[in-house]
Amino acid sequence: MAKGLPKRSEDFSAWYNELVGKADLAEHSGVKGCMVIKPYGYAIWENMKAVLDQKFKETGHQNAYFPIFVPKSLFEAEEKNAEGFAKECAIVTHYRLKNDPDKKGKLMVDPDAKLQEELIVRPTSEAIIWSTYKKWIQSYRDLPLLINQWANVVRWEMRTRLFLRTTEFLWQEGHTAHATKDEAIAEARQMHDVYAQFAEEHMAMPVIKGYKSENERFAGAVDTFTIEALMQDGKALQAGTSHFLGQNFAKAFDVKYLTSENKEEYVWATSWGVSTRLIGALIMTHSDDQGLVLPPKLAPIQVVIVPIPKPTEEIMEVANKLTKELKAKGISVKVDTDDRKRPGFKFAEYEMKGVPVRLGIGARDLAKGVVEVARRDEKTKELVALEGLVEHVEQLLSEIQDNLFNRAIKFREERYSEATTYEELKEILNIKGGFVKAYWDGTSETELKIKEETKATIRCIPLEGGQGEGTCIYSGKPATQIALFAKAY
Secondary structure: OOOOOOOOOOOHHHHHHHHHHHOOOEEEOOOOOOEEEOHHHHHHHHHHHHHHHHHHHHOOOEEOOOOOEEEHHHHOOOHHHHHHHHHHOEEEEEOOEEEOOOOOOOEEEOHHHEEEEEEEEOOOOHHHHHHHHHHHOOEHHHOOEEEEEEEEEEOOOOOOEOOOEOOEEEEEEEEEEEOOHHHHHHHHHHHHHHHHHHHHHOOOOOOEEEEOOOOOOOOOOOEEEEEEEEOOOOOEEEEEEEEEEEOHHHHHOOOEEEOOOOOEEEOEEEEEEEEOHHHHHHHHHHOEOOEOOOOOOOOOOOEEEEEEOOOOHHHHHHHHHHHHHHHHOOOOEEEOOOOOOOHHHHHHHHHHOOOOEEEEEEHHHHHOOEEEEEEOOOOEEEEEEOOOHHHHHHHHHHHHHHHHHHHHHHHHHHOEEEOOOHHHHHHHHHHOOOEEEEEEOOOHHHHHHHHHHHOOEEEEEEOOOOEEEEEOOOOOOEEEEEEEEEOEO
8 A cells, every 4th residue: 555655755746645645635626626635634633623622712712603705895894804815715796596598407697696795705704703793892891702713714726735725625713802902912922822832742743933024924914923834845834823913803894892991992803723734734744655644642543453364253352452441541543353454455554544553463472462563653563562551552652742743853953044145045945945044134125036036935033033133135234033934835
């Protein structure tokens, strides 16, 4: 099963595309630009969703659901937001089909069923949510309003890739309203921290925390905080964003509250989100030429038990006992009893799917009181005594989680550079890749010129080490900001 995957070093894009298919994560759908997330891929998303949902609730947020359709008049109320998404919008103009009189058995749009107002299929939900908040918020007693929704959104992308960029994708989007500017900024920063913690502790994916330049920030935001990760091909990936929206949406939708001093004030807002893009990030951070490599905390199957060569009464007795004991410790287990497949085929299949630990149980090993234990991350095998095996597996899963994170950290450190001249920046980006730290004069003009000439963007101004005094590598002007440049997805 592992045969046939292109090598990452030779064609990273082909490797990624084939891996998504061979690992049974997703496939292209009958709708151009959209994907079908298969059960195994969706199980990873469900695990991500469960962890994040718990974190949101622990920080005081509640889930709700808002319509997928946004009236055009509402969508265009916040001009910067509307302008930023205008080119990606899908629009509903009619509400009915009818039989085509000229083509038997075919349908056509009924010209008499045109909508009075076009509906935008949500690319993001600020407009519909803030038009609702106007009804919900009257006084300071209604604040803060902390809402999240799990939903699908549509952005009409021209170039698509499974999980990374598709016309429709799944995500969560938080939308909060606050009485003061400081409260809203604290909320945006808090959710930024939540995303970073999730990425590092659960995805085993190190991230750099920072804020976006004006050109790269969310349309309609005052500030956008981001977590940036580095993939194995040396390109960066924006893994999550949290936006301080100021009073932009409150003013656009006239959302005011009565203070305790009986004064009317506009509320302050945030929004924040991550999407199924995280699955793409997971794949590209850890996987290898043999297939998927999953961190145990997010793996749908953490341990697979394979009878060798096939299930027998003796083997199944041990397998069932181990399953019960492992599940009691909160470990997800699958026992593969399919006797139509040989053990070698099964080994390759679970290697491709990135199952962290494999237990091979054979009659000869059982006679010696041992079981074969294979770990996916290092592709090593060892014989372990049945006595104490459950504790050994539990510890092994923890080791694998830590190992994947440390390995990703080491990779990023090797590709984290500093450039003092523009020529040096270009050379690093073209040869070495990764993140390149350099002084930037803070102007859009310089940022856009560098992007045009190098195809690299400012990923963020790091929260740590993003300030100083130096000379812009492009313009030669004095600079106080240190930007992180990279080519990106």
